[in-house]
Amino acid sequence: MRALYWNGVNDLRVGTVKDPEIINPRDAILRVSLSTTCGSDLHFIDGYIPTMKSGDVIGHEFMGVIEEIGPEVKRLAKGDRVVVPSFIVCGQCWYCQHSLYSLCDNTHPKPELQAPLLGGHTTAGIYGYTHAFGGYAGAHAQYVRVPFADNDCFKVPDGVADDTALFLSDAAPTGYMGADFCNIQPGDTVAVWGCGGVGLMAQQSARLMGAERVIAIDRFPERLQMAREHAGSETIDYTAVDSVLETLMEMTGGRGPDACIDAVGMEAHGTGPQYAYDRVKQALRLETDRGQALREAVMACRKGGTLSVLGVYGLIDKFPMGAIMNKGMTVRSAQQHGQAYMDRLLSHAQKGELNPAYLATHRFSLEDGPRGYDMFKHKTDGCVRAVFAP
């Protein structure tokens, strides 16, 4: 089959690789209909995250059609149109049974590459996203193997188009979870740093959960426009104001937002040697805007409010723990527990309450994958997400 793979730092290629096969009895093989880029992919493409191997097929946000099922798959059949959350979960461990799916104990085949960096703990495995996160082949390909298919494939109802279902794989559940963390009450104002796919989904989700106002913070005009048009957010261009903090305080009558969602991150993930990179990078740009996002969110949040962290971090310096403590804040964070939200997300999509298809600003054949990632990385032509069809 054809697949997009990581050949080396800033070197993506499309080539022919062997087809995936059923290995374990609960596996399924999915014929990929659509897959899309994620900002977190850029970190290993740029060489900031280690544990990639030349030839790794990448991609963790996708949907498609069941092609083949293993002997222990009970709830799926060939031809089912499904969306697959990015984290592979067993459905049976203590974490899965407590809906903490991205913490699944049983889907990481290479724990020795990750456990040392998380105090001996491991996350669930992810498709196409470094060997520290399991080393599973990714979904920018014609076919992908989906372990524990009964838990990880969700049938897409009629009336929900492929390009809507696609974003229920990662961007939508991540944003939705971030809003869910905020325990939104009537009258609440939610501020969201970042208007990429996840940030926009968090804004729409906050609305769906009853937020009175949503305030979005970014610097790209086309993304701020999307926030206004699709999520009904008020917007702050942080390059156009003296102080985001003061602007937010003015907009909220001096209270501060009831909840603050960080959908920016530090261009880093929770694995090892990139910790060093993060710190060097922070050192290189001590006043970086990205470094400021999380701190700004802490400082702006009202007393007793919630900080919801979706951005990915390694180690962060000058984290204002004193403000969190003295303001009695609640901090919530996780990689996406997509399986916990998928029924609700599909229902919202079916009713037209959540339509993330607008994130698909640019479409490519899989053969043009490297060019798609290049446009996505440089935000060329207002690119929010590049979508690939094999």
Added chain:
Amino acid sequence: MASNILAIRPRESLRRGGHSSGVSAGEAMQGIGWIPVALSAALIVSGLAGRKKGAVALALTACAGMAAASAGYGVPLHRGRADNKGRSGTAGATPEVERAITIGKTADELRRLWLAPGTLPQLVAGFATLHPAGDGRMRWEIRTPLGRAYQWESEIVDGPGGGVGWRSLPGAAIPNEGSVRFDAAPNDRGTVATLHVRFDPPGGALGEGLLQLLGTTPLNLVADNALRRFKSLVETGEIPTTERQPAARATTR
């Protein structure tokens, strides 16, 4: 903390920087050369931003932290040096490790599944090849990267605390013994499985073979992986794997 490996008693002799069992010899993985990259970047920082004296210290601290982390866990950094150092440091010590994991099954279920034919060979695959030899005996075979093979047979014995034990038969190339015991975990957490492995038990000889063996894979990693595989096998019926998957290279795992 439920369901996680607890490092209860990793003996000092096993604290070796070294290989990760997830990377076989000859496989290239991005990230091995990270410390030099970070150091170079730190030097650039010092040149570009002399006013930020903290920057270099910051970067160096990060590097030191990584090195420390890798020393205890087998992240593939400083591979050669750690091995050489480790070899001389290990001689004369007793390689022994105890690790635990929490599994969502009862103690009775775990005891039955541990003893089921075919379980143990799956748990130590990649470290040793096991063949049932009748009467509960197992034939073990370990190959070093240089191709030298060590074999021995083991028998099942009662383990401490009502657990299941095994020990190598007299004349084994690498005398060893081990046991696993199953104790109830709090509330709905299931059962704690504690694995104890000891090579060269009293009366045995610690030979060159053992040193080669431990140079290949740190014993605490073998124990951790065996417990994780056991947990996955009994909780889900399968062990997670990336074998035979697509990738644009010869060894696709």
